[in-house]
Amino acid sequence: MRRRRGLSARLRLTLSYAGFLAVAGTLLLAVVWVFLLRYVPDTSQGLLGIAPNRYLLVRTFAPAAAVAMGFLLVFGLVGGWVLAGRMLAPLTRITTAARRAGNGSLSHRIRMEGRQDEFRELSDAFDTMLEQLESHVAEQRRFAANASHELRTPLAISQTLLDVARKDPTRDPQELFARLQAVNTRAIGLTEALLLLGRSDRGNFTREDVDLSLVAEEAAETLLPLAEQRGVTLDVTGGATPTAGSAELLLRMMTNLVQNAVVHNLPAGGTVTVRTESRGDVSVVRVENTGQPLPPELVPTLTEPFRRGTERVRTDEHAGVGLGLAIVRSVVDAHGGTLDLVAGPAGGLLVTVRLPGLP
Secondary structure, eight states, X not given: OOOOOOOOHHHHHHHHHHHHHHHXXXXXXXXXXXXXXXXXXXXXXXXXXXXXXXXXXXXXXXXHHHHHHHHHHHHHHHHHHHHHHHHHHHHHHHHHHHHHHHTTOOSOOOOOOSSOOHHHHHHHHHHHHHHHHXXXXXXXXXXXXXXXXXXXXXXXXXXXHHHHHHHOTTSOHHHHHXXXXXXXXXXXXXXXXXXXXXXXXHTOOOOEEEEHHXXXXXXXXXXXXXXXXXXEEEEEEEOOOEEEEOHHHHHHHHHHHHHHHHHSSOSSSEEEEEEEEEETTEEEEEEEEOOSOOOTTTGGXXXXXXXXOTTTOOOSTTOOOSOHHHHHHHHHHHTTOEEEEEEOTTSSEEEEEEEEBOO
16 A cells, blocks of 8 residues: 655654653743742842842853753754664564565564563564464465365376276276266365365354254264264264354264264274263363274374375275365364364274353
């Protein structure tokens, strides 16, 4: 935004300091006149019959007062310019850092030394903002790179299948159609997941009263055939757990949690436990499953987009696209909640979602 150039803050502060000194000097001279010189008689004998009189005092005092006023004005301008420069030096560093950030350099930090004051507080807040912004931009770049890779993979597979079919006309077309349909279905699922992730990140949804216990039951009922197919026992317990938010997004969050718990489970005899409860003004959802032990360093990365983990990669029809827990985190953040992941001591994963409850 283009603005008309005005006086700098340093010059305005300098003029303010000089003006303050000039006013203070003028008030001091006025006090001398009002309470001293005006009571000196303007006669040849002066005060108490002793010279000098008012005329001589004024003629002697006026030049000295003028010199003192001039000195105060010059001292105010010079001293004010120096003091204003020292006071505004931290602001200059913050402005320089802001311009560098505006040009794309998010790695620069002010790191202002000294005791805590308003400028240090501002610089610390600015450094914190830059750290969060740099982390967010880096995450978005990784997400874009991973998304482009994931979207390119089904296209490359489709191109390969078509090339093979073109070179081998005797190949069974039904097999080709089936594989192309599977690849296309995976691409559609990935695209829908990306759209849902973007929608939840923006937070542009209508809030309504939602009972998380009913949402958990609906998700469990939907995934019950998958659980039975994989030999996993589903257990949903808990009373009414009200919250405010998007019923569609919360259902997708719950479905992703339950599906993740079913798919990443023991080969046979696994369990998935879903509990919902209200704790004061917080609504809590806990999803716990059995499964293989997870490395502790892997757990914090499971909510990153396209992060599957070496021990959690699947190659069957429920391999997913690596966005399940990323969507869960995005939905939880959009609803002002928290998401905690803890690896079970004997294996599996415990996921705890806390959302604002209703009074």
